Amino acid sequence: MTLLATVLSNPLVEAGIRIVGLSLLAAAVTTLVAYVYRVRARAELPEGATLIIGLGAVAIYLNTRIVFIQFVGETGDPFTVSEALLNVSVFVAAGVASYGGRRLGNWAGESERFSWGRLQPDFSPLVRATGRYITVTLPDDIEDIEGYDPVEDETRDALSGRTLDFSRGLTLAELESGLITRLKEDHDIGYVDVDLAEDGTVEYFAVGRRVAGIGPTLPPKTAAVAVRADPPFSATPGDTVQVWQVLEGEETRIGTAELRASVGSVATLATDESVAERIDPTAEYRLMTLSADSHPDREFAGMLRRGEETMSVVEIGTGSPLVGSPISALDVTVIAVQTARGEVETIPAREWIIEAGERLFAIGRPDVLRKLEATNAVQPITVDGELSNADDATLLAEPVSERPLADEE
Structure with missing residues (x-):
C-alpha cells in the first residue's frame, strides 16, 4: 500500500475530504442559482433561499448515498455516532459555503464579463427555414x-x-x-x-424617424436663431453668452443664449423662446461670454431626444405579475412612481416593490416599453386632467417638447 493510499484511508482525512467536497457542491449549486436569479430578477438571491438551495443539494446527495448503502450495498444501518457528527459538520460547512456561493453568483450576475447578453445568442433558437x-x-x-x-x-x-x-x-x-x-x-x-x-x-x-439637424438637440421651450454679431475672442460652441444691442445710443441686454456655431459675422444661438422673439434678424448685436453654467435639465432633455429611448406612463392593475417585484426587475428605467394615494416618488430606489394602483414613469426603447404595456393588468396612461392635481406627476408625464424650463436669466 502506497503512502498516498495510507493517508487517504485515514478516517480523519476521509472526513475532511467529504466535508470539503460537499461544501464545494453546495457552493457551486448556490453560485449557479444566485447568478441566474440576479440576471433574470435583477435582485440579490434572498438569504433564506441560500440555505435551502445549498443544504438541499447536500441533503439530496446524502439521502442518495444512504439509499445505496442500505439497499444496494447491504451493509446494514449506516447511522453511527461518528457518521452523525460528520453529517452535522458537513451541513455547517456547506451552509457557510452556500453564502460564499451566493456572493460569487451575485457578483457574476452584475459583471459585464459574465452578462446574460453574451450568453443569450447561444440559447436563441435557429430560425426554421425550408429553402436556401x-x-x-x-x-x-x-x-x-x-x-x-x-x-x-x-x-x-x-x-x-x-x-x-x-x-x-x-x-x-x-x-x-x-x-x-x-x-x-x-x-x-x-x-x-x-x-x-x-x-x-x-x-x-x-x-x-428622427429629425436631422439642430432641432432634436434643442431643449424644450427654446429656439435656434441666427444673428449678425461679432463672437467674442476664443468663444466656442457650447459657451454661454449675453446678447447686447445698441438702441438709441445705449447698449441694452436682450438676454442670454448658448453659442452653437459661428461663420464670419453670423452666429447661431440657442436661447429661450421669449429671447428669440426679441431678436431682430436685420440688426447687429454684440456677444459677451459668461462663465460656464450647467443646465442638467436641458442636457437630459437633449440627450433623451437624441437617443433611441422614449417615455411611457403605465398603471399597475390588481393581478398584474409585476406586483410584488422590485423595479430593478424591469428592463426599463423608472424615473418616478406615483402611488395609489397620489404621492410621487422621484428616482425611486432599485429595491422599490411595485404595488397595485401605482403609476410608473418609465424610459426605455420603444420595443421594451411596448412589451411592458402589453403585460397582463398593465394599463398605458394617456396624459389628461386626471393628473392635473399632482404637479410633479404632471411635469413628468408631459411630452418633452411641452415641459417648462427654468429661466436662465
Whole structure:
C-alpha cells in the first residue's frame, strides 16, 4: 500500500475530504442559482433561499448515498455516532459555503464579463427555414412608433410588403439584428421595432424617424436663431453668452443664449423662446461670454431626444405579475412612481416593490416599453386632467417638447 493510499484511508482525512467536497457542491449549486436569479430578477438571491438551495443539494446527495448503502450495498444501518457528527459538520460547512456561493453568483450576475447578453445568442433558437434562404416579408400595414416622427410616405410605400432574404443558420436574435441594420442603412429610418416568429414571420413591425439637424438637440421651450454679431475672442460652441444691442445710443441686454456655431459675422444661438422673439434678424448685436453654467435639465432633455429611448406612463392593475417585484426587475428605467394615494416618488430606489394602483414613469426603447404595456393588468396612461392635481406627476408625464424650463436669466 502506497503512502498516498495510507493517508487517504485515514478516517480523519476521509472526513475532511467529504466535508470539503460537499461544501464545494453546495457552493457551486448556490453560485449557479444566485447568478441566474440576479440576471433574470435583477435582485440579490434572498438569504433564506441560500440555505435551502445549498443544504438541499447536500441533503439530496446524502439521502442518495444512504439509499445505496442500505439497499444496494447491504451493509446494514449506516447511522453511527461518528457518521452523525460528520453529517452535522458537513451541513455547517456547506451552509457557510452556500453564502460564499451566493456572493460569487451575485457578483457574476452584475459583471459585464459574465452578462446574460453574451450568453443569450447561444440559447436563441435557429430560425426554421425550408429553402436556401430565410425569407422575411414585411407587412402591408406599418405601424408608427410613439415618440418618434413618422417616416416619409415614400419610405413607407417602399417597405410595405417588401421581401428580404437572409442566409440560413441564423438565430432569431441574429436575424432580427440583421433586418434592423439593413432597414436603417437602406432607408431614412431612425428606429425599428420588430418581433419575429421562429420561422421568420413578422409578428409586429413599426418604424420611426428622427429629425436631422439642430432641432432634436434643442431643449424644450427654446429656439435656434441666427444673428449678425461679432463672437467674442476664443468663444466656442457650447459657451454661454449675453446678447447686447445698441438702441438709441445705449447698449441694452436682450438676454442670454448658448453659442452653437459661428461663420464670419453670423452666429447661431440657442436661447429661450421669449429671447428669440426679441431678436431682430436685420440688426447687429454684440456677444459677451459668461462663465460656464450647467443646465442638467436641458442636457437630459437633449440627450433623451437624441437617443433611441422614449417615455411611457403605465398603471399597475390588481393581478398584474409585476406586483410584488422590485423595479430593478424591469428592463426599463423608472424615473418616478406615483402611488395609489397620489404621492410621487422621484428616482425611486432599485429595491422599490411595485404595488397595485401605482403609476410608473418609465424610459426605455420603444420595443421594451411596448412589451411592458402589453403585460397582463398593465394599463398605458394617456396624459389628461386626471393628473392635473399632482404637479410633479404632471411635469413628468408631459411630452418633452411641452415641459417648462427654468429661466436662465
